[in-house]
Amino acid sequence: MPVVDLLPILELNEWIEGFTLFKNYGDGNFLAEFIERKLSEFDPEQRRKAGKLSTLPKLLRKYSQAVGFTALDFIPSSASQVAKIMNELEDPPVDLSAVDLLRNSFRKTCEEVEKRHPEEWRNQYQLTRWLFHKRRYSQATIALEECIFSYVLENTGFNVLDEVRRRLGDAFREDREKNVFFTPALNSLFSKIQDLRNKTGHAFMQKEAGEGDIKDAIDKLERYIEETQKVLNEGGIRNREALIDYMKSRLSARKNPQL
Numbered sequence: 001m002p003v004v005d006l007l008p009i010l011e012l013n014e015w016i017e018g019f020t021l022f023k024n025y026g027d028g029n030f031l032a033e034f035i036e037r038k039l040s041e042f043d044p045e046q047r048r049k050a051g052k053l054s055t056l057p058k059l060l061r062k063y064s065q066a067v068g069f070t071a072l073d074f075i076p077s078s079a080s081q082v083a084k085i086m087n088e089l090e091d092p093p094v095d096l097s098a099v100d101l102l103r104n105s106f107r108k109t110c111e112e113v114e115k116r117h118p119e120e121w122r123n124q125y126q127l128t129r130w131l132f133h134k135r136r137y138s139q140a141t142i143a144l145e146e147c148i149f150s151y152v153l154e155n156t157g158f159n160v161l162d163e164v165r166r167r168l169g170d171a172f173r174e175d176r177e178k179n180v181f182f183t184p185a186l187n188s189l190f191s192k193i194q195d196l197r198n199k200t201g202h203a204f205m206q207k208e209a210g211e212g213d214i215k216d217a218i219d220k221l222e223r224y225i226e227e228t229q230k231v232l233n234e235g236g237i238r239n240r241e242a243l244i245d246y247m248k249s250r251l252s253a254r255k256n257p258q259l
Helices: 007-025 029-040 044-068 074-088 099-113 120-133 137-156 162-175 184-205 211-234 240-255
Strands: none
Touching: 007 029, 007 099, 029 044, 044 074, 074 099, 074 120, 099 120, 120 137, 120 211, 137 162, 137 184, 137 211, 137 240, 162 184, 162 240, 184 211
16 A cells, blocks of 8 residues: 655645635734744755745744734734745745745735825724724724724824823713714714723623624624724814814823922
8 A cells, every 4th residue: 555645735734724824814923833844844055045935934923913913003014024025035945835825915915904095094994994804803993993093193283192192082081972072973983982892802701792792793893994984084073173272281281280
């Protein structure tokens, strides 16, 4: 009975698994570990010929970390670094020839997350949709909230600083029923997004949370993402001057608590 070498088949399965994780969830860690393991089996001459391929695992991990931590500024740049290496690779070693099959996927991913707009909030909105389609629902909820913060900050001229963001959060809380700073549509939307974020962050840890609750949360998130584009395009700030005065007074009081 002939002996069949199953190693190529097993490795093909690993490529498929790694590619699926990368394509569907934005997770390149499995691919990074697999490529690194294959490179470790090479002799010095083979590693030399592998060239820039040896840097790919590190870049895949950086990209995966950026996605994992919802680092909205870092996701596009790290994806570009991965795509750049993939484009510059010459013929990879036979044991890693499957990398060639991934070139188009890396290129497509880079195109999906690259910054296309002068307004940062639009780039963040684009990433929110991307995270949602990668089934990273909690992260998409966080990114959606960040998108609204960025929209307001860009339209009021404040820098994106932690203290400014906290004061902006105060403005939303105080304006929820008043609708002085923001339109009723934006106040309502922001409140719903925060409620959803709190629910996904805490309620799903409880035993009584079921499949129906999770599906309902995903459906709501999808609606809120679509609603955000409409509300922000129509204009969500009702009284820009009053909001700026409020923010300045709060920031000043924070710097000078004795006043």
